[in-house]
Amino acid sequence: MLKDDPMNWLPTFVLAQQGGGGDDAAAAAAAAMAMVILLVELVLVILMIVGMWKVFTKAGKPGWAAIIPIYNAIVLLEIAGKPIWWIILFLIPCVNLIIAILVSMGVAKNFGKSEAYGVGLALLPFIFYPLLGFSDAKYRSVVVA
Numbered sequence: 001m002l003k004d005d006p007m008n009w010l011p012t013f014v015l016a017q018q019g020g021g022g023d024d025a026a027a028a029a030a031a032a033m034a035m036v037i038l039l040v041e042l043v044l045v046i047l048m049i050v051g052m053w054k055v056f057t058k059a060g061k062p063g064w065a066a067i068i069p070i071y072n073a074i075v076l077l078e079i080a081g082k083p084i085w086w087i088i089l090f091l092i093p094c095v096n097l098i099i100a101i102l103v104s105m106g107v108a109k110n111f112g113k114s115e116a117y118g119v120g121l122a123l124l125p126f127i128f129y130p131l132l133g134f135s136d137a138k139y140r141s142v143v144v145a
Contacts, residue, residue, distance in 0.1 A: 044126040051126070054133025055079070055107070080106030081141065111137040 052066035056075060065075045070087070077086055080103045089099045104125075105118030111132060120128040 047130050048126040051129030051131070051133040055111075055129055058133065058137075059110075059139040076103055076107060079110060079139070080104075081110060082106055108132075110141060111139055113137060 049066050052072065053063040056065055056072075056079070057063040059079045061075050061079065065072050073087055073090055074084060077084055082103055086099060086103070090096045101119055101122040104121035105115045108115065108118030108121055113132070117128065117132075121132070
């Protein structure tokens with residue numbers, strides 16, 4: 001090769017791009033991390049479903065309603081003593097956060113818990129719904145609306 005050949009750098013560049021297996025190790029680490037995250041998510045979802053199922057049955061509603069996406073919000077509105085038309089408010093961004101807190105506070109109140117417990121139901125449902133479902137709290141239908 002000539003010293004002034006413009007393609008002189010090409011073989012060195014190609015060799016530098018064909019690194020030794022570091023990409024495989026990084027991909028395996030990323031896959032393992034993704035599996036751990038998915039497993040944690042699955043555990044949290046199962047905790048929430050089981051907790052909501054118990055809360056629904058305590059309130060005299062069908063437990064299977066906890067796994068039906070829109071119907072479970074309607075059942076929560078009934079348990080909280082809120083009007084059913086509030087389901088529309090769950091579809092409005094930012095408003096839905098406030099409505100979720102108000103509904104959770106209504107659920108907590110109807111089970112004899114504090115309003116702070118209701119905020120916990122809204123913000124950490126995978127912890128507070130199982131606690132409420134498996135506690136000795138009794139449902140008493142108090143219209144909170």
